[in-house]
Amino acid sequence: MACLEICLALLGIALLVYKWSIGTFKTFETRKLPYEKPWPFFGNVAASALQRISTQKQLTEFYLRNRQHKVVGFFNLRKPVVQVNDPELIKKICVKDFDHFPNHNFPLATKERLLNDMINVMKDQRWKRMRNTLSPVFTSAKMRTMFVLMNDSFGECMQHLKKLSGSTTSEAGIEVDMKILFNKLSNDIIATTAFGLKVNSFENPENEFYSVGQSLIFSTPAQFFRFTLSALMPKVFTFFNMTVFDGKKVDYFVNLVLQAMKLREEQGITRPDMIQLMIEAKKEAENNWTDDEIVAQCFVFFFAAFDNNSNLICIAAYELLKNPEIQERLYQEVKETRESLNGGSLTYDVVQKMTYMDMVVSETLRKWTQNPSIDRVCSKPYTLTDEDGNKLFDFRKGDLVTIPVAGLHGDDRYFPDPRKFDPERFSEDQKSGIPPFTYMPFGVGPRSCLAIRYAQMLAKGLLYNLMLNFKIEPSPRTLEDMWEEARSFSLTPRSGLYMQLVPRQ
Structure with missing residues (x-):
């Protein structure tokens, strides 16, 4: 009898959990919006x-x-989200009527240190004030000085590869897991440009900055589980006082920045990095930003930029491997650029003049956008209408919105043969024909990414050095089709991204 009661109790609990998992799935039926049937717990993902x-x-x-459908219902796990597919409507929501959709939806139900102080999480006037504080940090003039630091890291990466290639007698070059290689490079560049710390992860792969940083980028199944639980069951997550990140690892970055700021102010040290720029911005800002708010902007680089920067370079290299004629044309431009330097170092301004390099990076960002969707939250009631004034949807305060960037980038109406890697889409003759609000690799409107110049100069500077020194060829372990083999958030598979680097003569 007791066994039967236990079974009935378990059955009852299972039924309640199931009911909870589908409890939001009538939302769009009620609000008369088309949608696809979602899966329990996981919605449409x-x-x-x-x-x-x-x-x-x-x-x-x-x-x-x-x-x-110009507007369609989408379930991100259990959360109902309104997806806006039409470019003109995207313009309305992200630009023209931005005051109705000014904020991002932060999916983590946590009060962990720094997370809610990051600019991409801040809301309303607090976000606007921080945006105004940070905007001068990412001007072309500031990027010119910061590029000098990047150049040092590029040189260390090339030196490491040359040492590896010199240790083998094979004329075929060396097989390299590009994901590991560029993770180390991304780590070193963030260390020097954001945290004022000089590390060389090629010579010292066990350095503390690298090992601590790796723990903050969802690199383990346990981290991914905690992130998913926080998004799926926020009340359970907070009830058990769980955290996504190890608090001691976060404190490491806080202490790193605060100690560097104190030392520089005491000794009058200046360095062209993020910490220095934040010190200057803090002095000039009208708001009295706290230490945590300042440190959080450096922390954004690890939380938001580390994996994206590494993936962008990896995938650009993968496409050059798959398209040798494009690789050769890029190499010719790189050679001509080196000759124009007359023995001098690569500079930010010279990088900006490489037109084919820009086309290659732009097409990489189209085909393999690092942010497959843009999110917004409706802050006050809003009626969305088409160009003829017909009502499409009534938004309520708190409604979640998503802009399908990856979908638009892969739409053959805007980019013919979208799975083809074709840098010519971004030539001077053709890029003007790309419809507005169909190409948005760094977001759009006032909430677009501040660090566009930073990300692009990193990718272009590294590709310049890589092309100059090595030819990229397939190795026995090179993926046949990354589109089919990539999993979850990351575009690059956990099995590695192997390529053959052949030294140029």
Whole structure:
């Protein structure tokens, strides 16, 4: 009898959990918006949440199935989200009527140190004030000085590769896991440009900055589980006082920045990095920013930029490997650029003049956008209408909105043969024909990414050095099709991204 009661109790609990998992799934039926039938718990992202395909592929395929709808319902796990597919409507929400959709939706239900102080999490006037404080940090003039620090890291990376290639007698070059290589490079560049710390992860792969940083980028299944639980069951997450990040690791970065700021102010030290720029910005800002608010902006680089920077360079290299004629043309431009320097160092201004390099990076960001969607939250009631004034949807305060960037980038109406890697789309003759609000690798409107110049100069500077010294060729372990083999958030598979680097003569 007791056994039967236990079974009935478990059955009852299972039924309640199931009911909870689908409790939001009538939202769009009630509000008369088309949608696809969602899966319990996972909504419309089951395949990527269960690590069967990449998030980018999942969102692109959903968009392509539903692009006939200007507005469509989408379930991100249990959360109902309104997806806006039409470029003109995207312009309305992200630019013209921005005051109705000024904030991001931060998916983590946590009060952990620094997280809620990051600019991409800040809201309303607090966000606007921090944006105004940070904008001068990312001007072309500031990037010119910061590029000098990047150049040092590029040189250390090339020196490491030359040492590896010199240790082998094979004329085929060396097989390298580009993900590991560029993770180390991204780490070193963030260390020097954001935290004022000089490390060389090629010579010292066990350095503390690298090992601590790796713990903050969802590199383990346990981290991914905690992140998902926080988004799926925020009340459970907070009830058990769980955290996404190790507090001691976060404190490491706080102490690193605060000690550096104190030392510089006491000794009058200046250095062209993020810490220095934040010190200057803090002095000039009208607001009295706290230490945590200042440190959090450096922390953004690890939380938001580390994996994106590494992935961008990896995927650009992968496309050059798959398209040797494009690689050769880029190499010719790089050679001509080196000759124009007359033995001098590469500079930010010279990087900006490499037109084909810009085309290659732009096409990489189109085909493999690092941010497959843009999110917004409705701050006050808003009626969305089409160009003829017809009502499409009534937004309520708190409604979540998503802009399907990966889907738009993969739409053959805007980019013919979208899975083809074709830098010519961004030539002077053709890029003016790209419809507005169909290409948004760094977001759009006032909430677009501040660090566009930073990300682009990093990718271009590294590709310049890589092309100059090595030819990229397939290795026995090179992926045949990354689109099919990538999983979850990251575009690059956990099995590694192997390529053959052949020294140029």
